[in-house]
Amino acid sequence: MSKTPNYDAKIKTLLDETKLGERTCPLTGEKWNFDEREMGWCRKFNAPRMDYSPRTLMQIFLSFRTAYEIFWNRHANSGEPILSYLHPDVPVPVVNDNEWHNMDVDAHPEYQVDYDLSQPLLPQMTNLVKKVPIGARRETKNVINTIGVGMWDVEDCYMVFSTVGVKRCLYTYYCLEGSEDVMQSVFVQSSQNCFGATRVERSHSCKVALESRDCLHCNFVFDCRNCEDCFGATNLRNAKYVFFNEQLSKDAYEKRVAEIDLCCRSTFEEYYRRFVELVESSPFPETFNINSPDCRGEYLFDCVRTTDSYYMLKCTDCSYNYGSKNSENCVYVATTYPGTNIWMSAQIWHCNDIKYSMNCGWSQNLEYCYNCHDCENCFGCSSLRQKKFHIFNKPYTEEEYWRRVDEIKCAMLNHGEYGEFFPLEVSPNGTQFSMAAVLYDLGDEEMEKIGAPMYDPDRGAVLAPKKGQETPPLNIADVPDCVGDVESSAWLGKPFIDASVNRRWAVVPQELAYLKAHKLPFPREHYSSRLRRQVQMLNLIDTEDTVCASCQKQLKVHKNKTFKNRKIYCQPCYLKYLETR
Numbered sequence: 397m398s399k400t401p402n403y404d405a406k407i408k409t410l411l412d413e414t415k416l417g418e419r420t421c422p423l424t425g426e427k428w429n430f431d432e433r434e435m436g437w438c439r440k441f442n443a444p445r446m447d448y449s450p451r452t453l454m455q456i457f458l459s460f461r462t463a464y465e466i467f468w469n470r471h472a473n474s475g476e477p478i479l480s481y482l483h484p485d486v487p488v489p490v491v492n493d494n495e496w497h498n499m500d501v502d503a504h505p506e507y508q509v510d511y512d513l514s515q516p517l518l519p520q521m522t523n524l525v526k527k528v529p530i531g532a533r534r535e536t537k538n539v540i541n542t543i544g545v546g547m548w549d550v551e552d553c554y555m556v557f558s559t560v561g562v563k564r565c566l567y568t569y570y571c572l573e574g575s576e577d578v579m580q581s582v583f584v585q586s587s588q589n590c591f592g593a594t595r596v597e598r599s600h601s602c603k604v605a606l607e608s609r610d611c612l613h614c615n616f617v618f619d620c621r622n623c624e625d626c627f628g629a630t631n632l633r634n635a636k637y638v639f640f641n642e643q644l645s646k647d648a649y650e651k652r653v654a655e656i657d658l659c660c661r662s663t664f665e666e667y668y669r670r671f672v673e674l675v676e677s678s679p680f681p682e683t684f685n686i687n688s689p690d691c692r693g694e695y696l697f698d699c700v701r702t703t704d705s706y707y708m709l710k711c712t713d714c715s716y717n718y719g720s721k722n723s724e725n726c727v728y729v730a731t732t733y734p735g736t737n738i739w740m741s742a743q744i745w746h747c748n749d750i751k752y753s754m755n756c757g758w759s760q761n762l763e764y765c766y767n768c769h770d771c772e773n774c775f776g777c778s779s780l781r782q783k784k785f786h787i788f789n790k791p792y793t794e795e796e797y798w799r800r801v802d803e804i805k806c807a808m809l810n811h812g813e814y815g816e817f818f819p820l821e822v823s824p825n826g827t828q829f830s831m832a833a834v835l836y837d838l839g840d841e842e843m844e845k846i847g848a849p850m851y852d853p854d855r856g857a858v859l860a861p862k863k864g865q866e867t868p869p870l871n872i873a874d875v876p877d878c879v880g881d882v883e884s885s886a887w888l889g890k891p892f893i894d895a896s897v898n899r900r901w902a903v904v905p906q907e908l909a910y911l912k913a914h915k916l917p918f919p920r921e922h923y924s925s926r927l928r929r930q931v932q933m934l935n936l937i938d939t940e941d942t943v944c945a946s947c948q949k950q951l952k953v954h955k956n957k958t959f960k961n962r963k964i965y966c967q968p969c970y971l972k973y974l975e976t977r
Contacts, residue, residue, distance in 0.1 A: 400802040404442065406809050411438055414445075421449035424845050437715070437727050441739040443751065444815040450704065450716055450728075451836075453740070454937070455846055457730040458718060458832035459820050460742035460754045462534075462545055464557040464569040464582075464927045465829040467856025472529045477861045480532035481545040482824045483851045489529040496531035501780055501789050508789040511776070513807040518816055521764055521776045524788055525822050528778040530767045534755070554906055555923060566907055567923045569931070570719070579910050580923070582930045583707070591916055594930045595684075595695070603658065603916070604671060606933055607684060615658075616671040618678060627653050628671060630678035631977055640674060660878040661917035672958070680962045681970040682944070682951050684935070694935050694954040706835070706937050706954075718831070718937075730831070740817060752817055755824075763801075766818065775801050820848045828853075834928055835937045837957055857900040869893045869900065875918050879911050882918050894922035932957040944969055 398404045419430050428449040438445045448456070462481050469480035472489030480490045491499070501507045507528045511520050536548035544556035553565045560572050566579045573586045581593035589601045596602065597609035605611060608620040617623065618630040626632065627649075628640035637649035644652065658664045688696040693705040702708055705717040712724045720726060722734035729735070730742040738750045745757035753765040761773045768780040775797075776788045785797035792800060808814035820827055827833055827848035836842070840850065869891045876882050888908055891900050901922040911918065919926065935954035942951050946969035953964055965973060 399798040400805060402802050403805040403809070406806055407442055407444065410444055410809065411435070414438075419447050419449075421452050422447055423847070424449060424452050424842075426451060433715075437739075440725075441727070441737075441751065443739060444809070446815045451938075452846060453728050454716055454718070454730070455827075455832045455836055455838070455842075456817055456820065457728060457740065457742045458835060459823045459827040459830045459846075459848060460818070461718065461730040461831040462557065462743070462825050463829060463831045463834055464545075464555075464567075464924055465825050466533075466543070466545055466555065466557075468861075469532065469856070478532050479543065481534065482530075482532070483826045483829065484855050485849075485851045486822065486824060486826060487526045488822055488824065489527070490532040491529040493531035493533055493535040496529060496779065497781070499529070499779070499781075501528065501783070502791060507779070510790075511788050511804070513803060516811045516813055517776070517804060517808050518764075518813045518818075521766075521778075521788070522819055522822055524776070525766045525778045525818070528789065530755075530779050530824075536757075554904065566910060567927065569927055577910075579907075579914075580926055580930070582927055583934070589914075591914060592930070594933050603914075604668065606675065616667060616674075618671075618675045619681075625649060627656075628667070628674060630674055631974060633974060633977065635977075640670070657878070657915070659880055659911075659915040659917060661920070662877050664917045676959045676962055678963070679945065679970060679973055680956075680959070680964045682953050682964055682966050694937075718835070740815075752815075754818060764818075766822070773797060775804065820846065823848075826851050829924075834931050837932065837936060837938075853897050853899045867891055872920050877917075879908075879916065879918050882908070882912075884908065887918070894925055897922055897925055899924070929958075933959070946973070 416430055419428055426449040434445055466479055466481055467483050468477050469482055469484045469490050471478045472491050482488055482490050509524050534546045538549045539547050540551040542550045542553040544553060544559060546558045549561045550559050551563045555567045556565050556571060557569045562571050562575045564577045565571050568578055569582045571578055571584045575584055575587050577589045578584055578587060579591045581590060583595040584593050585597045587596055587599045590599060592604040594606045596605045599605060599611040601613050602611055603615040605614060606618045608617050610622045611620055612624045614623055614626045616628045617626055620629055620632045623632050623635045625636050626638040629638045637644050637646050639649055639652055683694055685696040688699040690701055691699045692703040695707040696702055698710045699708050700712040702711050702714045704715050707719045708717060709721040711720050714723055714726045716728045717726055719731040720733060723732040724736045726732045726735055726738040728740045729738050732738050732744045735744045736748045738744050741750050741753045743755040744750055747756055748760040751763045753762050755767045756762055756765055757769045759768060759771040762768060764776045765774055766778045768774060768777055770782045771780050772784045774780060774783060774786045777786050780786060785792050785794050787800055805814055827843050832838060872892050875887055888905060889902050891902050893900055899922045935956050938955045939952050940955050942953055942964055944951055944966040945963040946965050949966045951966060956962060
């Protein structure tokens with residue numbers, strides 16, 4: 397029997413009266429088609445479909461998906477500086493993660509509100525979000541001697557983001573599952589001793605590896621599998637002693653590589669430039685999907701009936717989804733890890749039956765909840781833990797809860813707001829520092845169209861605790877070319893300015909130690925600029941039409957910001973090409 401009979405009757409009538417056909421996104425002006433598939437999702441999740449295009453919706457949800465940013469913010473109570481994934485101008489208070497885990501909202505009447513059905517409800521929820529503190533860095537469990545965001549089972553790491561089960565890593569995003577001693581890398585799994593890795597799996601001692609796996613002692617490689625001792629190689633399988641796609645003997649290869657000193661910036665940049673040119677001239681497959689034959693999207697692995705999705709592992713019946721694992725029946729979601737029956741949400745972990753919610757874990761049957769964990773049957777709540785039958789953070793009996801939820805959802809339909817997501821002003825990182833900005837390569841104009849506030853990138857450095865007299869920024873051009881000539885006393889911990897993003901940065905002791913030990917050059921930019929460049933070496937979310945460079949078959953492929961003139965083969969032609977290598 398329905399627990400919200402009045403809402404169910406209203407939504408049925410609304411969906412029955414909804415016409416299929418072309419629509420225009422009110423934010424971007426993009427044309428899109430509301431078809432039987434979209435209607436099927438609406439009926440499945442018993443929800444209306446707003447007029448936003450699918451692309452606009454995913455930009456909104458991915459605006460709530462943290463990327464690789466961290467800022468100095470202010471503690472909600474003490475005002476002391478605190479490192480946080482929330483930009484300091486985002487109007488949501490932050491506290492230390494341990495404080496948040498120990499906070500009981502039921503003991504804080506100031507964090508509970510009465511709602512007014514005669515007024516729009518979503519602004520009332522948003523005002524609640526702005527009152528209740530959240531944890532500064534989303535540390536979940538077993539975070540030891542580490543600074544980063546969105547972590548569990550992480551030890552001795554620095555500036556790691558969305559990271560699980562790693563040790564001694566620096567400046568990484570989506571580094572997972574037993575990785576160790578990895579630096580400046582993105583989308584890395586089960587790899588060790590790697591630098592500049594971009595979507596790399598089960599590899600060891602590699603520098604600047606892209607779209608590769610099961611490689612050992614390989615530098616500047618693209619789409620290589622089970623390769624060893626290769627330098628400047630593309631599209632190889634089971635290869636050894638290859639130098640810029642030239643097969644050499646063991647002795648000739650070792651002699652040539654020994655003459656290259658990557659610890660000098662000038663040398664490193666020259667080989668990086670040659671590598672980019674080599675990749676651009678090498679074939680790309682139409683997708684990098686693996687074992688997902690009935691799917692549509694990019695970076696889909698062992699998926700079933702998954703469409704219009706990106707970077708998914710072992711997911712079934714998902715659409716318009718990003719960065720999910722072991723999930724089922726999830727539509728318009730930015731990360732479920734894992735989740736079932738998730739609709740129009742962002743950052744959901746171990747959940748079932750979630751709608752219009754952000755950063756919720758180990759919960760079920762939540763709607764319009766923000767940062768709630770271990771909860772069940774809650775509506776319009778913020779920062780709850782281990783709660784049931786709460787509305788706007790106030791507890792109710794089960795019977796009263798369902799009566800009120802029915803009233804609220806009917807009122808939201810009447811106000812024309814049920815189905816809208818939280819406004820971008822309460823995106824913790826801000827759209828410009830989110831995965832939306834990176835994966836869609838959003839500029840200021842596009843962010844303005846979807847209503848994203850713009851923040852000063854340097855504000856998070858301004859709020860940093862001052863250590864004596866503040867040192868004026870140094871000129872990065874004055875740093876020695878070779879890392880062996882870099883004296884710690886002169887350059888370690890000293891401020892630089894990355895003019896391209898207007899952000900201050902410095903090199904920390906563990907970073908310089910890693911660079912010297914691995915014979916790598918001193919960096920020249922803020923770490924976020926380096927990671928963004930690496931993510932944008934991948935195929936991104938937007939698609940384009942092209943033809944197979946071999947057989948001229950029409951293809952729809954995902955765009956690539958770095959390799960704009962790449963040569964793309966359809967899957968049969970690409971496999972045939974690999975056989976000739």
